[in-house]
Amino acid sequence: MARSERLAPWLFLAPALLLLLVWRYFPIVWGLRESFYTNALSFSGGREFVGLDNFRWLLDDPTFWKSLEVTMIFNVIVNPLQTILAFFLALFINRSIRGIGAFRTILLLPIAISINISALAWGLALNAEYGLVNGMLEAVGLERQLFLRSVDQAMPTMIGIVSWIGVPLWALFFLAGLQNIPADVIEAARLDGATRFQTLYQIVLPLMRRVLAFVLVSTTVANLTLFAPPYLLTRGGPQESTNLLLYEAWQRGFVYSDLGASAAMTMVLLAITVVVVVIEFAFLRPAD
Amino acid sequence: MNPSLPKRRTNLVLPPVASQVTAGIRYRRAVSAASSVLSYAGLILLALLVLVPLWWVMVSSFTTRETVWANVLPFSFRAFLPEEFTLAAYQEIFSRGFGRAIANTLFVGAVTVVLTILICAMAGFAFARFQFRGKNALWVLVLLTLMVPSELTVIPSYTLVSTFGWVNSWAALVVPAVGNATAIFLFRQFFAGIPQDLFDAARVDGAPWGRVFLNIVLPLSRPVMVTSGILIFLGQWNSFFWPMLVAPDAAYRQIQVAVAMIGVDQELTSWDLIFASSTIAALVPLLLVLPMQRFYVSSIMGSGIK
Known part of the structure; x- marks a missing residue:
């Protein structure tokens, strides 16, 4: 009896832990190991330990550097942008005015849709030759734009497209956080003569710190590892202006069959993700 | 005051x-x-x-x-408004196997939901209700998987799938998705909130844990089953990168891959097909989420308060 009691939790845990070890932890360790070999991650043909060579080749690879630059610029803009817009959207739909329920339902709809469908739909709407948006621009007397076909506009356009899902998604978490703040806390502050801005800055924001940390980390993780938008919309172009690193890694591995470079790039991306997430957590840790 | x-x-x-x-x-x-x-x-x-x-x-x-x-x-x-109403685009995508992709995705989604709920409810129950050595360390190990997106390990995972001989198989689509830290988290939170007396009473007659779990614990957790079920199903329905790599064959093709195959080459002029396939791919999750938005929202909120 006692022995089976001791065994019971492990029997309950075993399947889930085994799956997490095999499908989540093993690939990380193995991917890291394989990035030190030629012909990484494949079983056919000879393979050779090359130490850091895969990474050293990356250093001399202008496409990699350009892709890293594009990925960093994209993230430095898109993560704060989505976080801030989501926070204000949540504040905006957290009020109790008539019909707000219906608006909340509509504004949160994009959450259910996949990033691919959003990318395709907006890709069609923003099509340089035919698109709906260009039609509307012309109708009000403005000039047509190239959007995803232009070196200058492709990245801002892509930021807009991914934010169409991102902003409502993260707003949902902020909304949950806002609704957890007791109403009398806000009321007390207002009664003491605090302005709307003071209440927001000195009462609401500190209480939302945990949610803010969660949202910022989640946007970072999601946007550092975007694949579908460049794959479906731009193929990384024009002139590599939207060549995000995960897309480049996929292209290296699965189109050009250079699995060593591909593994090294994903490991660089993994290292960046971990470092950024740790910094964000440290920065936003509650003061207590 | x-x-x-x-x-x-x-x-x-x-x-x-x-x-x-x-x-x-x-x-x-x-x-x-x-x-x-x-x-x-x-x-x-x-x-x-x-x-x-x-x-x-x-x-x-x-x-x-x-x-x-x-x-x-x-x-x-x-x-x-449609200029000339027609269902031609739908007829064409279905004649090209889009119906098969929908059925494939529904099948994969349903199997994943059932397996994930069973296995993650078990794990969540163990974390909530048992004391054992290394519990905290294992809990951290579970939560850490949320910090490393699976997209970053997709290439070694692909090699693993091909080692098992699973390329183009149902297993490649379902098995890697079953160990789901968010679902374990949701079940743990739920079971931790249930009074211990309930479990003690169930075990008074010496019933084995397995039976207690299936007859008492699992039925209790219906709210979490619904919310995590929606999350898991949407995860599979909207999944693209992984199915594109491991199961591109028409026999196993998932809906997002099918849409992308129609949509990726926008130089083609089959615009109506892109519109029709995108409509279906967007409408199913919308129809699922709309009547259950309350559940869905609460499940996302639950997973956000970590």
């Missing part, structure tokens, strides 16, 4: 002249009316930003290929 204080911040010190008071009230009413008009204008604008592209994609899917762009450039509001 004095309960008789008014709820809103009002002028407690009355101005001396009566006409000034009424002017002040009138002014404040006008300001609040103006601000609510502005609020509604903002809400409507945002709602249009969400609805217009969705509506336009849907309407265009019911239009003939030749007239898809007819009212777009030059633009007229008739772009938001």
Whole structure:
């Protein structure tokens, strides 16, 4: 009896832990190991330990550097942008005015849709030759734009497209956080003569710190590892202006069959993700 | 605090002249009316930003290929109504195996939901209700998987799948998704909130843990089963990168891959097919989420409070 009691939790845990070890932890360790070999991650043909060579080749690879630059610029803009817009959207739909329920339902709809469908739909709407948006621009007397076909506009356009899902998604978490703040806390502050801005800055924001940390980390993780938008919309172009690193890694591995470079790039991306997430957590840790 | 204080911040010190008071009230009413008009204008604008592209994609899917762009450039509001109503695009995508992709995805989604709920409920129960050595370390190990997106390990995972001989198989689509830290988290939170007496009573007659789990614990957790079930199903329905790599064959093709295959080459002129397949791929999760938005929202919220 006692022995089976001791065994019971492990029997309950075993399947889930085994799956997490095999499908989540093993690939990380193995991917890291394989990035030190030629012909990484494949079983056919000879393979050779090359130490850091895969990474050293990356250093001399202008496409990699350009892709890293594009990925960093994209993230430095898109993560704060989505976080801030989501926070204000949540504040905006957290009020109790008539019909707000219906608006909340509509504004949160994009959450259910996949990033691919959003990318395709907006890709069609923003099509340089035919698109709906260009039609509307012309109708009000403005000039047509190239959007995803232009070196200058492709990245801002892509930021807009991914934010169409991102902003409502993260707003949902902020909304949950806002609704957890007791109403009398806000009321007390207002009664003491605090302005709307003071209440927001000195009462609401500190209480939302945990949610803010969660949202910022989640946007970072999601946007550092975007694949579908460049794959479906731009193929990384024009002139590599939207060549995000995960897309480049996929292209290296699965189109050009250079699995060593591909593994090294994903490991660089993994290292960046971990470092950024740790910094964000440290920065936003509650003061207590 | 004095309960008789008014709820809103009002002028407690009355101005001396009566006409000034009424002017002040009138002014404040006008300001609040103006601000609510502005609020509604903002809400409507945002709602249009969400609805217009969705509506336009849907309407265009019911239009003939030749007239898809007819009212777009030059633009007229008739772009938001089908120029010549037809189901031709739907007939064509279904004749090209889109129905198979829908069925495949529903199958993979259903199997994943059942397996994930069973296995993650077991793990969540163990974390919530048992004391054992290394529990905290294992819990951290589970939560850490949320910090490393699976996209980053997709290439070694692919090699693992091919080692098992699973490329183009149901297993490749289902098995890697079953160990789900979010689901374990949701079940743990739920079971931790249930009074211990309930479990003690169930075990009084010496029933084995397995039976207690299946007869008592699992049925109790129906709310979490619904919420995590929706999350898991949507995860599979909207999954793209992984199925594209491990199961591109028509026999196993998932819906997002099928849509992308139609949509990726926009130089083609089969616009109506992109519109039709996108409409279906968007409509299923929308129809699933709309009636259950309350559940879905609460499940996302639950997973966010970590």
